[in-house]
Amino acid sequence: MPTPMEKTVYWIEGDGIGPEVWQAARPVIETAIAKTYGTERRLVWQELLAGNKAYEAEGTPLPEATLRTLQGAELAMKGPLGTPVGGGIRSLNVALRQTLDLYACIRPIRHFTGVPSPVKHPERVNMTIFRENTEDVYAGIEYDAKTPEAKKLVAFLREEFGAKISDDAAVGVKPMTEFGSKRLVRRALRFALAQGLPGLTLVHKGNIMKFTEGGFRRWGYELAAAEFAETTCTEEAPQAGKLVVNDRIADAMFQEALLNPERYHVLATPNLNGDYLSDAIAAQVGGLGLAPGVNMSDSLAFYEATHGTAPAIAGKDMANPGSLILCGAMLLEHLGWNEAATRITRAVEGAIAAGTVTQDLARQMAGAITVGCKEFGELVTAAL
């Protein structure tokens, strides 16, 4: 018998509803692979400790061994992590992103038929947002108004650079680099080209902040021209068969996302614009409950349920495992195991279209039947 193609996925259970969404999601992912490839391909799951489980076992929410393993890993997936008990680390998610240099936060956003939405045509949305994950406000430095630090910085800016700035201002610095912007746009362009998509949009606020936000725009175009000249063109000089790179000012992009969402496919954004846009566009298709996401470095793809630990419903078999299930589909697509990925997406579509959904969706859908977290997973598995 030939050796099966194996890929190791390191998984973190997560806090709150983490255990139950995993119990529902993992059989879906494994069954999709087995149904598509028999015994020829498989995932090998290895658990890593983080969050409460790690705190109870090792007295820290983020053990060194977990970080070391992730530093050498290719694939990982996590449930939601709560704010750590015991102090030391303010946010586990931020600590993981920074330590592992997970510089691209990627969110595909599409509508599933039947999911209630605040707009008339949520099905017109099908975008993937690439948000820079290490710079801009994530690396922001700021000082509170009237502190000695703020006063010193304000005095420096006024005396050395003639800046017009009030004595009592709170001040912040948001660093954005050519390196950081280009590596994000490069990844977004590779994705758009691999998927055969017609366009990529750089979203920025360069009309106001010329060098940080405007820099992101300029570096994006420079990168496309330097590294992707054969396969891309600009909106001003369109060329048949090539991917169009354009840009939109962030506020205009919010309007466009509502008015003409079908014109946009991949958005590449600095940190803060991407933060707002990811949640706003996710809301347009019915909220974050079903949205999968991944944070990527050059070596690691780290998938994560985008919702939190939902403490009020934890342990009650009420959580929607859709986000983690769809993370599985994204991971399979990343491996090029597209047939298994499509199987999962279709099965989720089927369960939702049939109106058998968890309470978060059922309470907004006329005629829907509420099922538990476990049963939703079983229904999706049966529909694979």
Ligand code: NAD
């Ligand atoms: P939350 O996402 O946990 O909950 C917001 C609301 O959505 C609640 O009403 C909750 O019941 C509901 N909800 C969330 N996920 C659901 C699901 N899968 N199925 C059904 N309903 C769901 O956000 P919060 O209450 O702001 O945060 C709770 C904790 O989670 C905090 O400690 C926060 O730091 C953490 N958090 C972690 C992540 C992450 O790990 N990626 C993301 C957001 C929040």
